[in-house]
Amino acid sequence: MSYPKIELHVHLEGTVLPATLLQIAGRNGVALPADSVEELAAIYEFRDFPHFLEIWWLTTGALRTEQDFRQVVVDYAAEAAGHGAVYLEGIFSPSEPARRGVSYEEVFAGYCDGAAEAWESHGVLVALTPDIVRGFPLEAAEETVSHAIAFADRGVVGVGLGGSEDEYPPELYERVFDRARDAGLGSVPHAGEAEGAASVRGAMDVLGADRIRHGIRAAEDRGLLGELAARSIVLDVCPTSNLRTGVVRSLAEHPLPTLLGAGVQCTVNTDDPAMFGTDLESEHAAARRLGASPRDSYEAGMLGALCDEPTRSRLRQIRDRHDWGAQDSGRQRGAS
Numbered sequence: 001m002s003y004p005k006i007e008l009h010v011h012l013e014g015t016v017l018p019a020t021l022l023q024i025a026g027r028n029g030v031a032l033p034a035d036s037v038e039e040l041a042a043i044y045e046f047r048d049f050p051h052f053l054e055i056w057w058l059t060t061g062a063l064r065t066e067q068d069f070r071q072v073v074v075d076y077a078a079e080a081a082g083h084g085a086v087y088l089e090g091i092f093s094p095s096e097p098a099r100r101g102v103s104y105e106e107v108f109a110g111y112c113d114g115a116a117e118a119w120e121s122h123g124v125l126v127a128l129t130p131d132i133v134r135g136f137p138l139e140a141a142e143e144t145v146s147h148a149i150a151f152a153d154r155g156v157v158g159v160g161l162g163g164s165e166d167e168y169p170p171e172l173y174e175r176v177f178d179r180a181r182d183a184g185l186g187s188v189p190h191a192g193e194a195e196g197a198a199s200v201r202g203a204m205d206v207l208g209a210d211r212i213r214h215g216i217r218a219a220e221d222r223g224l225l226g227e228l229a230a231r232s233i234v235l236d237v238c239p240t241s242n243l244r245t246g247v248v249r250s251l252a253e254h255p256l257p258t259l260l261g262a263g264v265q266c267t268v269n270t271d272d273p274a275m276f277g278t279d280l281e282s283e284h285a286a287a288r289r290l291g292a293s294p295r296d297s298y299e300a301g302m303l304g305a306l307c308d309e310p311t312r313s314r315l316r317q318i319r320d321r322h323d324w325g326a327q328d329s330g331r332q333r334g335a336s
Helices: 018-029 036-043 047-061 066-082 103-123 138-150 170-182 197-205 216-220 223-230 239-244 256-261 279-291 296-305 311-320 323-335
Strands: 003-011 085-091 125-128 131-133 160-161 188-190 213-214 234-237 267-269
Touching: 003 066, 003 213, 003 234, 003 267, 003 279, 018 066, 036 213, 066 085, 066 103, 085 103, 085 160, 085 311, 103 125, 131 138, 131 197, 138 160, 138 170, 160 170, 160 311, 170 188, 170 197, 170 213, 188 197, 197 213, 197 216, 197 223, 197 234, 213 216, 216 223, 216 234, 216 256, 234 256, 234 296, 239 279, 256 267, 267 279, 267 296, 296 311
Parallel strands: 003 085, 085 125, 131 160, 160 188, 188 213, 213 234, 234 267
Antiparallel strands: none
16 A cells, blocks of 8 residues: 555664575675575574574674665665655664674764665665664663764764663663763664563653654553653554564554554554565554554654654655545555
């Protein structure tokens, strides 16, 4: 179903299709645990969230050069544009290649150059939100923030926090997020995925979250839902990801209807589409089945985007030019 889309939660390393990953690994001389597309796809059958993280680090370790990082952005922008994307906020984890000897400057330059090329080649605006990785030394968090600040004039708009949510609570990262926010960057941590409502509250109260990545377990706390709605804090919802990592048992049990019913603004996202066998159109189809309106999803994207006013104005113009009636009517018929 064709309509404009805003995606705010996609890990760029997780957009690399198996064939491309094999190509990149080959040119960098990196051994993978599989040597065919079919074998690599089979590895992506995750048992649970810790197993997903294990495979994620293993496979994305093939990305080693500025060329690799640039290619990842451009390739995904082309794919997402085919599904109607007009604005993306891409996540990448610079401390992971840095611990293998790649300089932070090369990582950031590659992704930023890719964002510029994505706009020139595919007409998709790509902003960047590097992740601090839970469990890495705090010095790595400081380096991530320092380079995010340095590259703010090249498309970096915020700083995130990803990894093992249960082992590393938000409180450990308060100081580095304070520094990022003082420099004008947004705060977009992962929370409320592997851990419950307390993690979401910590992201809000300790890290000053402008938006929460996932956040779906806020549904376990009615008071928190009311606070998210009152403060217009947007949640980035990734239905297939939640299924594949075992956060929810079935799409029918997904808490998106509860979140929407409480007035919480929710965007629709792929998270790691190549690894989860999904795409932006599929995620929107799942969200529509759960009662999400295409226009409301777009509005939540505009509200949550860490973009400047000229970009927000452009997104409003795209919204206003599109006839949303057919999509919203189709959603209502499918939900009845």
